[in-house]
Amino acid sequence: xxxxxxxxxxxxxxxxxxxxxxxxxxxxxxxxxxxxxxxxxxxxxxxxxxxxxxxxxxxxxxxxxxxxxxxxxxxxxxxxxxxxxxxxxxxxxxxxxxxxxxxxxxxxxxxxxxxxxxxxxxxxxxxxxxxxxx
Amino acid sequence: xxxxxxxxxxxxxxxxxxxxxxxxxxxxxxxxxxxxxxxxxxxxxxxxxxxxxxxxxxxxxxxxxxxxxxxxxxxxxxxxxxxxxxxxxxxxxxxxxxxxxxxxxxxxxxxxxxxxxxxxxxxxxxxxxxxxxxxxxxxxxxxxxxxxxxxxxxxxxxxxxxxxxxxxxxxxxxxxxxxxxxxxxxxxxxxxxxxxxxxxxxxxxxxxxxxxxxxxxxxxxxxxxxxxxxxxxxxxxxxxxxxxxxxxxxxxxxxxxxxxxxx
Amino acid sequence: xxxxxxxxxxxxxxxxxxxxxxxxxxxxxxxxxxxxxxxxxxxxxxxxxxxxxxxxxxxxxxxxxxxxxxxxxxxxxxxxxxxxxxxxxxxxxxxxxxxxxxxxxxxxxxxxxxxxxxxxxxxxxxxxxxxxxxxxxxxxxxxxxxxxxxxxxxxxxxxxxxxxxxxxxxxxxxxxxxxxxxxxxxxxxxxxxxxxxxxxxxxxxxxxxxxxxxxxxxxxxxxxxxxxxxxxxxxxxxxxxxxxxxxxxxxxxxxxxxxxxxxxxxxxxxxxxxxxxxxxxxxxxxxxxxxxxxxxxxxxxxxxxxxxxxxxxxxxxxxxxxxxxxxxxxxxxxxxxxxxxxxxxxxxxxxxxxxxxxxxxxxxxxxxxxxxxxxxxxxxxxxxx
Numbered sequence: 001x002x003x004x005x006x007x008x009x010x011x012x013x014x015x016x017x018x019x020x021x022x023x024x025x026x027x028x029x030x031x032x033x034x035x036x037x038x039x040x041x042x043x044x045x046x047x048x049x050x051x052x053x054x055x056x057x058x059x060x061x062x063x064x065x066x067x068x069x070x071x072x073x074x075x076x077x078x079x080x081x082x083x084x085x086x087x088x089x090x091x092x093x094x095x096x097x098x099x100x101x102x103x104x105x106x107x108x109x110x111x112x113x114x115x116x117x118x119x120x121x122x123x124x125x126x127x128x129x130x131x132x133x134x
Numbered sequence: 135x136x137x138x139x140x141x142x143x144x145x146x147x148x149x150x151x152x153x154x155x156x157x158x159x160x161x162x163x164x165x166x167x168x169x170x171x172x173x174x175x176x177x178x179x180x181x182x183x184x185x186x187x188x189x190x191x192x193x194x195x196x197x198x199x200x201x202x203x204x205x206x207x208x209x210x211x212x213x214x215x216x217x218x219x220x221x222x223x224x225x226x227x228x229x230x231x232x233x234x235x236x237x238x239x240x241x242x243x244x245x246x247x248x249x250x251x252x253x254x255x256x257x258x259x260x261x262x263x264x265x266x267x268x269x270x271x272x273x274x275x276x277x278x279x280x281x282x283x284x285x286x287x288x289x290x291x292x293x294x295x296x297x298x299x300x301x302x303x304x305x306x307x308x309x310x311x312x313x314x315x316x317x318x319x320x321x322x323x324x325x326x327x328x329x330x331x332x333x334x335x336x337x338x339x340x341x342x343x344x345x346x347x348x349x350x351x352x353x354x355x356x357x358x359x360x361x362x363x364x365x366x367x368x369x370x371x372x373x374x375x376x377x378x379x380x381x382x383x384x385x386x387x388x389x390x391x392x393x394x395x396x397x
Numbered sequence: 398x399x400x401x402x403x404x405x406x407x408x409x410x411x412x413x414x415x416x417x418x419x420x421x422x423x424x425x426x427x428x429x430x431x432x433x434x435x436x437x438x439x440x441x442x443x444x445x446x447x448x449x450x451x452x453x454x455x456x457x458x459x460x461x462x463x464x465x466x467x468x469x470x471x472x473x474x475x476x477x478x479x480x481x482x483x484x485x486x487x488x489x490x491x492x493x494x495x496x497x498x499x500x501x502x503x504x505x506x507x508x509x510x511x512x513x514x515x516x517x518x519x520x521x522x523x524x525x526x527x528x529x530x531x532x533x534x535x536x537x538x539x540x541x542x543x544x545x546x547x548x549x550x551x552x553x554x555x556x557x558x559x560x561x562x563x564x565x566x567x568x569x570x571x572x573x574x575x576x577x578x579x580x581x582x583x584x585x586x587x588x589x590x591x592x593x594x595x596x597x598x599x600x601x602x603x604x605x606x607x608x609x610x611x612x613x614x615x616x617x618x619x620x621x622x623x624x625x626x627x628x629x630x631x632x633x634x635x636x637x638x639x640x641x642x643x644x645x646x647x648x649x650x651x652x653x654x655x656x657x658x659x660x661x662x663x664x665x666x667x668x669x670x671x672x673x674x675x676x677x678x679x680x681x682x683x684x685x686x687x688x689x690x691x692x693x694x695x696x697x698x699x700x701x702x703x704x705x706x707x708x709x710x711x712x713x714x715x716x717x718x719x720x721x722x723x724x725x726x727x728x729x730x731x732x733x734x735x736x737x738x739x740x741x742x743x744x745x746x747x748x749x750x751x752x753x754x755x756x757x758x759x760x761x762x763x764x765x766x767x768x769x770x771x772x773x774x775x776x777x778x779x780x781x782x
Binding site: 219220221222223224225230233234235237238255264266267268269270271272273289290291292293294295297298299300301302303305306307308309310311329330331332333384387388389 | 433434435436438439440441442443445446500503504505506507509510512513515516518520521522523524527579580583584585586662733734737738739740741743
């Protein structure tokens with residue numbers, strides 16, 4: 001088998017490429033995970049105690065909620081959202097969400113950056129004050 | 135023995151496929167996970183109608199400057215960008231000549247007053263809209279409850295079929311990032327901007343109707359533009375239509391435009 | 398069979414590398430378009446489709462034109478075409494791939510392309526167009542590949558292929574019919590609003606597609622050991638002659654209806670194309686060139702002496718390709734959008750970037766065609782040897 005060395009070399013290259021993300025973490029970045037993003041609540045958000053839905057739900061499902069809101073507003077001519085506690089909110093990212101969370105940079109962006117997601121909501125929806133998104 | 139083993143493998147395969155498909159189905163299914171207790175409503179002050187319509191009394195506008203407040207307030211309210219490059223222009227409502235607004239009414243010796251007047255043109259919110267027929271994704275659709283022809287900017291793929299289909303040239307495409315044509319300090323926070331690569335047009339101020347306000351252009355027109363429910367015989371627009379001679383743009387095409395002009 | 402495409406002469410590889418270079422350049426420019434928007438093109442609010450959709454329309458015709466060799470062979474048992482049906486089918490594959498790329502580069506939000514199938518809208522012609530184009534591509538891939546494989550193995554192709562081959566014939570007609578329906582069902586666009594648009598599209602397709610095949614056959618004969626055949630080329634020439642005559646006839650029907658009825662809405666677009674409107678006439682020389690080229694094409698392909706001479710036939714086919722391209726690609730879009738619905742004249746000129754992106758896509762098509770034809774030639778040479 002004269003091809004033996006080529007096969008072994010090929011396998012070796014494959015293994016290195018395959019393991020490269022792990023090797024990068026173990027050898028170069030050794031145990032240094034990025035610190036968990038620390039979210040800041042504005043006084044207004046703190047005073048409200050709870051968002052439009054319970055906090056655990058908001059933490060994991062806020063994107064689904066926003067998606068449903070936009071469907072209802074744009075396609076369903078519905079503008080108001082009433083939660084289980086009977087509280088009513090206008091369904092608006094800029095005017096309801098960002099009214100409490102007026103610190104987009106320390107609230108939205110920080111966690112999005114940590115999770116390495118780049119939602120393009122802000123391409124259209126205004127975000128005053130400007131955040132720290134890159 | 136052999137056949138039962140084969141059957142087992144088959145079933146296991148189907149089960150695995152089912153499990154694997156679940157997240158995919160979940161992703162595609164509409165997001166309705168907020169639970170049963172929540173409620174959606176149009177809002178307490180929302181204005182409602184079966185089919186919104188507009189009647190423009192063109193006799194009240196004599197020179198182009200008379201139309202400027204309406205155009206300006208609309209473009210300000212909806213963050214419509216301004217571009218000097220003619221190709222990238224975006225407009226929801228604008229001013230034009232009689233023979234441009236009504237090219238199919240080429241009467242030769244038309245009344246001088248009517249011919250020299252400026253005319254406001256905008257989306258007609260047709261009862262039978264060709265743009266809605268053409269759109270491949272329902273990104274533009276006729277709202278069932280009040281007949282407004284809406285745009286869903288989140289869904290538009292930017293194919294521009296609706297622009298070819300519209301016989302009134304009412305639609306604009308975002309050839310460049312619209313924020314580059316807007317002054318950041320003058321943007322209206324109540325309304326979003328658009329993104330590059332989608333089509334936009336007049337929405338009859340759906341966002342204002344939802345909070346009990348009439349369209350912005352109607353509000354600043356000093357009564358020269360009326361707005362109301364076409365299906366209600368007692369509405370202001372029906373009243374005006376009964377008492378005045380009105381025309382519509384290209385009504386021979388069967389689109390049933392909902393913007394009427396008193397000439 | 399793909400292994401046949403990686404064995405080639407030096408000039409073959411130079412050609413491949415050159416095509417890759419053009420594709421790469423086009424792709425880089427496309428990345429630029431993705432970041433700054435379709436503003437880099439010459440399109441505007443008034444002329445909202447341009448060079449991309451124009452070439453898309455033309456290439457759908459080239460794809461449909463392949464049926465002109467498939468139909469006589471499979472339906473009329475015209476044996477001579479047995480040798481070249483595969484060339485028609487593979488030409489269709491290359492053309493359809495270009496069509497789809499052109500649609501994608503024309504979209505403002507290409508990453509949302511799946512919305513067409515996620516929210517299927519049955520009243521939109523675009524859904525049907527996407528469906529038939531994909532279907533026809535799939536059919537040609539299956540049929541072409543299997544028939545060629547069978548030929549290589551020296552056996553008759555599988556029986557289950559026969560119904561698929563029959564389906565491919567109405568599919569070829571449907572892709573161009575539905576593409577015409579994109580245009581001719583729109584109210585307020587007088588130039589397109591004509592029941593004869595689909596027949597016109599088909600007639601120009603059945604001229605341009607076979608004309609391109611004639612040139613490809615002559616080229617293949619010159620550079621390989623595979624001869625598509627004299628009789629085959631002559632038969633294709635006759636198809637081209639009939640189709641181009643019908644195409645010009647259909648065009649004259651349009652002229653008659655518009656100018657005898659004297660309805661301004663229908664006349665104005667044709668006036669703009671051939672004489673200019675309100676002092677704007679960028680299309681005028683192009684349209685007259687197109688007409689002259691088609692007339693020269695008719696003379697060269699209808700006249701038996703010039704058709705039988707392969708050199709003049711080649712010239713005839715080349716001018717027909719050029720003439721129908723100007724007419725259907727440039728004229729169809731410009732004529733439809735100018736004057737605009739408010740009867741204003743805003744002309745359209747493609748930008749250099751837009752042309753280069755289109756060229757990149759053409760290079761992609763040429764690459765696909767080269768690889769497929771290399772396989773065909775390889776198999777044919779193998780079988781002969």
